[in-house]
Amino acid sequence: MDSPSSSSVSSASSSRPVISSGVTSSGLHLTEFVKRPNTGRNGRTVRIQANFFEITQLPNINVQHYDVTITPDVPPLVNRRVFENLVQVFGASDFNASHPVFDGRKNIFSPKMFGFDSKTFEIILPEDRPPPGVTRRLPPRSFRVKIKKAADINLEELHQFLAGKMTLTNNCRTAIMALDVLIRHKPSMTYATVGRSFFTPAGARQISGGVEVWSGFYQSARPTLGKMMINLDVASTAYYQPGPLIELAVKILGLYSPDDLRRAFNNERNRRKLEQAIRGLQVKVIHRAEVRRKFKILKLTPTPASATTFLKDDVRTDVATYFTETYGRGLQFPFLPCVVTGRDIFLPMEICSVIEGQRHVKKLNEVQTADMIKFTCQPPQVRANKIMGGLQVLDFQHNEFLQDFGLKVSHQMMEIGARILPPPMICYHEASNVARFTPRNGAWNLKDKKVAMGATLGSWSVVVFEHERAFPRSSVQKFIRELVVTCVDTGMSIPNATPPITYANPHGDIERQLKDAWLLAGNAVKSQPQLLVCILPNTGVPLYANIKRVSDTIIGIPTQCVQKSHTMNPKKQYCANVCLKINVKLGGMNSFLSPQQTPFLTDRPTILFGADVSHPSPGDNTRPSIASLVGSMDAKAARYAATVRVQTARTETIADLGGMVVELLKTFYQTCGQKPERILFYRDGVSEGQFAEVLRSEVASVRAACTALDINYRPTITFVVVQKRHHARFFPLRREDADNIGNCMAGTVVDTDVVHPYEFDFYLQSHAGLQGTSRPTHYHVLYDENRFSADTLQDFTYKLCHLFARCTRTVSMVPPAFYAHLVAARARFHARGSWSDHESVESSSTSGGGMDDSSYLAVKQELLRVMYFM
Incomplete structure (x- = not known):
């Protein structure tokens, strides 16, 4: 059924709309973005819990803000030790016996004024003082700490902002930052800290490749209407396994024991792989107990310890001999390379031990990612219980820093109001036995349904990247028959049901093999080839990436890749899912919503845009960022065209x-x-700190693009940021309001209690979770000339989530943004050369520069108008 206010946009848009501004009725300009027009009322109201804890006492004191400079420049962990020692030594005299808090870098906040406005201190860390009877080889580190008064932060302004009576001033921003630092200070002094999260090795779970997963907690101070909240969530991240470097090497190289290392290092590729994996790691030596120094691995020697030489007393000797003569012990693994930690400093791998607490920042491989998901995937009730366990760890009630600031935090998870929006009626072809139906619980199937507009597939071929002995032609033909029958049953037309089949070498010349298959497809029926079906032997990325690079940018034909494991005994459901992808790649349409349900789309010509920017992995200094944009091409918002650009990294x-x-x-x-x-623009991948810049730059670019086509062309624009990287989680209170896993129902929307005090944002959990705790998507409206009401935008966005073309489920993010994400991810495969070559170039580079626009091939124009990226 249509929502009561589903036509409010069209009526509001009948005259020239004005921008929805952040101006109150009294004329106060609250925000440069959009003020919330109202709160939604559609749907069934429910009560749920959110992982937010109210700050029940937020005093009106002036918080003292001090700027701090610690010399020499060291990591935050060392800075915190310096600060802790500073307060212990000088707290009573200079810091007014207060409990100041420190962000680990530049900012100190205190509830009391210090005994100075500016002062410099000299500090030597206690651990740098040698134990009795031990002579240090290096002098203790001395730190200069300069502290200077920066500002008084009046918390009254923050109270006014929370009440919706004042804009978010710089003073308010600093006040929120001070609260963030305050709640994180004590755990940051105790645990390993990454951003707003802290982690502990207790209960660490080992995954493949010498990596282990640490659990911890995320916390952030969040402003909401009338109150400050603490958003508390569980968190996990990857660390290198501590202990003998030899054992880590065995795991990184996928070996069984150290005995296998001799054979492994006969291969130069293994040496490079290990060097790339451990570069930058800190180790200690275990052959001399009195040496407490840490060494940073710069690289591995190209020669083994027995052949790596240096000058000692003007005599050249090798590392293995030196250790035998100096320490009276021979090396057990003289055939292994040494780690280089400085000029002419060579350490045999077997005397090195990896120091605990070093985060693995490189991208996890497929196996590690799967292991990580298994470890972190938790049902909603388990996650909720762990969050409450985190509250016990933080122990806000007995935190001396919070007490000194006069802050109190509720120990109960926030109970809030939510609504479950009704699902739309989904439409398929009129010839279907069930042409229109309303899904339940966010999932359905294609039984008794035909796609809304079936494509015709006449010219195609099949490429099997496997030896014919391993996958006989008869087995391939059986899969093709099942696929063809399913596609025809689902509404496609396939006049050529027996496409030619070729076998190809997955390690061979992919471009030549695909071109041969393309020619075979065209010659078989004497027409332009439409599709190549590629059967892959495994889930490895390089082969898939090379197929997509060639098909998207060189041949200009859609490809449909399927895994051999799914084709050996083809299931109807699998073939149906493949059919959905093929149909839209050939220009077909799978499903749509009736015009009455989407007046915003159908009352006037309207385009939906989705945009995303994909950045290279952490530590990758070679590849650029990739920007993608998709746009709907009809009044049903079921078909999209795409475009891509390469731009400066990050x-x-x-x-x-x-x-x-x-x-x-x-x-x-x-x-x-x-x-x-009308234009509705969904923008993925923007953090809160970037809202203003993205609004200023990108809305202006959209407007300029319109006037470039026609000076008088001024469509109305709404610009919405789509965020998935947040830590808000929702838990149903009643069993009848939960799905079968225990998550909130698909269609759960929240626009009160835990949202912005007055800007137009909401959380929408549009999908039914398959496993773990579902993450709602956060939508934040930055610009709105279409005068959306809360109900209309929430309802329309939820309806769109039923139209994702490659599955019969609602999806977690509005499809235009989802498609833009897929387009940007696909463009990563379009770099010149083979994917395996590209990977080695990427991982071996440690300096800036690297690949630029010319390194990436453009997608063929004929593909950009169909959904080739599905």
Whole structure:
């Protein structure tokens, strides 16, 4: 059924709309973004718990803000030890016996004024003082700590902001930062800290490749209407396994025991792989108990310890001989390379031990990622219990720092109001036995349904990347028969049910083999090839990446990759899912919503945009960022066209958004014969700190693109940021309000209690979770000329989540943003050369520069108009 206010946009848009501003009725300009027009009322109301804990006492004191500079420059962990020692030594005299808190870098906050405005201290860390009877080889480290008064932070302004009576001033921002530092200070002094999370090795779980997963907790001070909250969640991250470096090497190289290392290091590739994995790790030596120094691994020697030489007393000797003569012990593994930790400092691997608490920041491989998911995937009730356990660990009630600031925190998880939106009626082809139906619990199937518009597949071929002995032609034909029958049953037309089959070498020339298959497809029926079905032997990325690079950028034909394991005994459901992908790749349409349900789309020509920027992995200094944009091409928002740009690494704003929008507006006009009068823009991948810059830059780019096409062309624009990287989680209170896993029901929306005090944002859990605790998506409206009400935007966004083309489930993120994410991820495969070559270039580079725009091949124009990225 349609929602009561589903037509409110069209009526509001009948005259020229004005921008929804953040101005109150009294004329106070609260925000540069959009003020919440109202709170939603659609749907069934429920009560749920959210992992937010109210700050029940937020005093009106002036918090003292001090700037601190610690010399020499050291990591935050050392800075914290310096600060802790500083307060212990000088607290009573200079710090007014207060409990100041420190962010580990530049900021100190105190509930009391210090006994000075500016002062410099000299500190030597206690651990740098040698134990009795031991002579230090290096002098103890001396730190200079300069502290200077920065500002008084009046918390009254924060109270006004929370009440919706004042804009978010710099003073308010600093006050929220001070609260963040306050709640994180004590655990940061005790545990390993990463950003707003802290971790402990207790209960660490080992995964493959010498990596272990540490559990911990995330916490953040969040402003909501009328109160400050602490968002508390469980967190996990990867660390290197501590202990003997030899054992770590065995695990990184996938060996069984240290005895296998001799054979492994006959291969130079293994030496490079290990060097890349351990570069930057800190180790200690275990052959001399009195040496407490840490060494940082710079690289591995190209020669084994028995052949790595240096000058000792003007005599050249090798490392293995030196250890035998100096320490009276021979090396057990003289055939292994040494780690280089400085100029002419060579340490045999067997005397090195990896220091605990070193975070693994490189990208996890597929096996490690799967292991990580298994470890971190927790049912909702388990996660909720762990969060409450975190509250016990933090013990806010007995935190002397919070007490000194006069802060009190509730020990109960926040109970809030939510609504479960009704699902829309989904439409399939009229010839279906069930042409229209309303799904339940966010999932359905294709039984008795035909796709809304089935494509015709006449010219195609099958490429099997496997030896024919391992996958006989008869088995391939059996799979193809099942796939064809399923596609026809689902509404596609396949006049050629017996495509030619070729066998290819997965390690061979992928481009040549795909071109041969393309020619075979065309020659078989004397027409332009439409599709290549590729059967892959495994889930490895390099082969898949190379197939997509060649098909997307060189041949210009859609490919459908399937795993051999799924084709040996083909299941109807699997073939149906493959059919959904093939149909949209060929320009078909799988399902849609009736015009009455989506007046915003159908009352006037309207385009939906989705945009994303994909950044290279941490530590990757070679690859650029990739910006993607998709746009809907019909009034049903079921088909999309795409465009991609390569831009400077880690730049969040889209550099050529104007040019990308022009492309898609032209494609829309060529497809529909009309110019869009309304634009709804869903932007993925923007953090709160980037809202202002993205709004300023990207809305202007969209507007400029419109006027570039026609000086008088001014469609109304709504710009919505889509966020998945947050820690809000919801837990149903009643069993009847939960799905079968225990998550909130698909369609759960929250726009009160834990949202912004007055800006237009909401959380929508649009999907039914398959495992673990579902993460709602956060939508934040930055700009709105279409005058959306809360109900209309929430309802429309939820309905769109039923139209993701490659599955019969609602998805967790609105499809335009989801598609943009897929397009950007696909573009990663379009770098010149084979994927395996590209990976080695990427991982071996340690300096800036590297790949630029010219390294990436453009997607063929004929593919950009269909959903090739599915």
